[in-house]
Amino acid sequence: MDAVSDPTVETIELEITAALASLREAFLPRFRAAATAQALRDENAKILGKKGELTAILKLLGKAPPEGRKAIGEKVNALKQEVESGFESCLSNLRLREREAELSAPPFDLTLPARVPAQVGHKHPISIVREEVVAVFRQLGFAVFDGPEVEHEGNNFTALGFPPDHPATDMQDSFWTQSNHVLRTHTSNIQVRAMKSIAPPMAFIAPGTVYRRDDDATHSPMFHQIEAFLVDKDVTLAHLKGVLAEFAERLFGPGTPVRLRPSYFPFVEPGAEVDIGCVFCKQPNGTRAGCSLCKHTGFIEVLGCGMIHPVVFENCGIDPEVFSGFALGMGLERLAMLRYGVPNIKLMFDNDPRFLAQF
């Protein structure tokens, strides 16, 4: 060490004290002047960094005689802590201000279109109703029985007791194939198929496509039905009414009234048509006010039903003295049109994207 340039302890002490004093004066205003966190950090680095001002002061300490170092060192450290806490408090102030500014900046333009995670399509209204009806009957204990759309005349007509050349077949004008098969005119062919292949008891539903030779404002040559039938010992008309009431409540809501009117289908006896309380003019108290859709009767016709005709059992090899059963069937187009207020059956089969997107 150079003795000539070797400062006295006092000089160094004084120098350090002066430097510390001036830094103590200056650091807070400098911190406060920083407008951003980065500027604050830069300023902090100018003081505490490797080449920072306090670091430089610390280096002076090495020149101080050992006996004074401790006291000076404590002063330096004290200031260092002051700077550090000043930095932290300025930083947190700054962050607070930034957060305020961010929160109060103009809002995002939420009128921009949404970014859809994945486009979701739409089920056909007939399918929606079909799935619901199937679900309701599944809950009641029915299972699905599949069958073909191109069918033997026997399964579609003869076994169901349709007399040949009888006006009953007018109700179901049919398409015939060149191989003398029929496009099934109803899903009742499944009754025959099930009863010919399975021994009772059985509880099945048969949803499916059917065809009739009708094409006008209210008929489509292809449409959809769901048939439900139960065959067991001691099945009665009261059971049919019970299932209908349960079905109506589950599909159309609690308290939906059900009304049966005698009617005729060759394969049931007694046969009935079923009306349910109009869904369009239902009042909050559960009564019906009457509207144009129910022709002011408060009821709309939704399905046909009856006790399975003994001749059908006989044709399928089941003894009607031992077993009885009921069958009911409904058109899905009608249910869907009623539910969604679709005025024209043709709309169901145009498959216009703007139609499908509504359901």
Place this chain on the structure above:
Amino acid sequence: MKASYRWLRELVPQLTASTTDLAARLTSAGLEVEGLIEFGLASEACLVVRVVSCRPHPTKSGLRLVTVDRGGSQQEVVCGAPNVPDLGGLVVLAPLGVYLPAKNVTIAKRAIAGVESEGMLCSEDELGLGDDHDGILVLAPDCATPGTTLAAAVPAARDTVFEINLTPNRPDGLGHIGLAREIAALYNFPFVLPDFATAGGMERAPSALSVRDLVTIVVEDAERCPHYGAAAVVDIAVTASPSTRYRLQALGVRSISNVVDVTNLVMLAWGHPLHAFDLDRVRGNTIVVRRANDGEKLTTLDGVTRELVSDDLLICDGQGPVALAGVMGGASSEIHEGTKRVLFEVACFDPRGVRRTARRHGLHTESSHRFERGVDPGDVESVLDHAVGLTVALAGGQPAAGRIHVQHAHSCAVPAPPAKRILTLRVARLRALLGVDVPFDEAIPILERLGCSVVAKSSISCDVLVPTHRPDLTREVDLIEEVLRVRGLDSVPAQLPAIRASRDVGGREELARRAREIAVSVGLSEAITYGFTSARALEAVGAPKPTVLLRNPLGEHHAVMRTSLLPGLLDAVAHARRHFERDVREFTIGQVFLAAAPSGDGLPTEQLRIGVVLAGDRPGWLEKPQPLDVWDAKGYAVGLTERLAGASALVQVEPATRDELTEIASHLHPRGAAFVHVNGRRIGAFGLLHPDAVAALALDGDVLVVELTLESFAEGIPIPQYAAIPRFPASTRDVALLVRDAVMAGEVESAVRAAAGPLAERVRLFDRFTGGHVAAGFASLAFRVVYRASSGTLTDAEVDAAHANVVKVVGERFGAKLR
């Protein structure tokens, strides 16, 4: 069936129920009343008035000022009709303020050519009583005193008509007598058949002539005509028939003449059609009931000359056919103004035969409608009595003595009553079927009211004799239904059964539901398409030739059952485009109909498929719309398949080869056609529709299509098995390779995957770039390879070594250069 309330009340005098109550009761018993028509409503407010004086209108020729006596007061009305009767004649006045529903007008005070008129003299047309509007209605002299309402003066001018939608099992409801019997049963009134034989004129001494002297009847086909009854009336005068006019008009039948009206009224009474012949036009005085010869001709009343076949049953005279039995008469023997002698035919024809003839000739008449459903074989004599009695009452003359009945080919004067059916009804069966006790004390009276009679009875069963007018009652269960109908369905409680559950048979519903769910979740909307299409459309989409051809299609466009779902979906695209909707992303799920399996039941093989059409722009966010392309089609095809097949299945896409393009994918664009394979088995194809198909189906623009069979997914997806989640970090390396443009990215990717070795967890192409600084004829393919080991963290050296192999191998194989 139209039924007259007035007529029904004549037949059931105790009936007091209002029209709406009666309608509700009939409906609840299965005779559904679809509507009520108020006939001649204006008759209640319009008055019968007497013409007192008449003078010409001061200024307007053709108009007259008629002063009428309305019973105590007089008024003058302006009238333009040409037929104002002489003084003292009775006409009908619509006074001021009266509403005429037929014309939807309310009579107001108004000036006609300068003269005020406070009312109007009405025509039948204006009163809603008919379509005669040539002149005002002139009533029979002295039929009423002036000032009475028209409804009071002419009761038939006011009626309520029930429109009943009869089910085909109830032919008895096609006549007022049958309906009256039903109503009496429903309301528990006695029902007594009126004695038509003595009603009106039958007291008149019969002619010395016997009907057997007038005509000979031969029935050659007794099976098709088990009973032919005939009666004649001679010396009649055919005239207009004001007394039957309104009853028929109310029921939708035009009044023709007294004798023709008789046939219609008697048919509407009994539901049993009858035919009237002019006996002087029956050549050879002979009626022959026989089958037609093939090619024989008959001109029916509608003026159409029909060529007959041997299944048609004919009524012939001595020279040839005069009527199509039970369906329609011929022109030659029609009743006309000069008819002096009428022969009535009341027959029973085989319902099935009448139906076949009616359908064959495209005819559906009041007569065929009733015969098809079955007339009462027991009422022939009564119907003849009624017809003869009414004829004598309306047209004068004398009944020829006796009747002719040919029953089962045997001629007799008095028909044998037809055999009646006896059914056994068990009281236990009532309970077993209905779920409610119905004692015999209640059930038997109901059946008796309907015309049944009990011939034997014990405490548990009874034997019921079924009347001939109820051909639908053939089994015990039919009697049970009758009891239920009359008792009301409301009388049965609702009770939930304990259902012994079944299991699904066939899995198509569930499979379709699952496919539908998946398709909707990827953004497709569901179309429901017809099962039938045209052979031409199937050919245009390269589908197999149809094997199910319809014998009676609605048109060529729906003549065959589809072998592909695409025609129906493409119809939807065409429809949307015609309606300016370009974006179509739809699927359909349904059967296609393929050749029958050789070992099967002869029915076509029905195969469940899903089809997809894509047209228009890809959905995007804040970017310029981009048209959907083959890679979108691939995305839907693969996406649907992967979700249908489950994660463990191997789903591959194979571009179509040249042979495949001509053989099974001719509908697809040769540059954009591929097949989807699941575990090595082809399940369908996708691609851009061939421009020829676009043109053939007039689709007006590109369409992408996908069609997949679903049956291989019927079992559902295999249950996925858990694989351990990686515990160690992965290392990622990118590599950009410059390859010839024609090199398929998929091949390069497979090569990268193979070369990267077992450490490569994932290989993904993330950029394909051409142009710019990439030389023409080349493309830059950038892959990201993710390396990971399950045993520990990979070192840089391990990863670098694996990746170096990628660069080397792919370079060698494709001449790919590293970019």
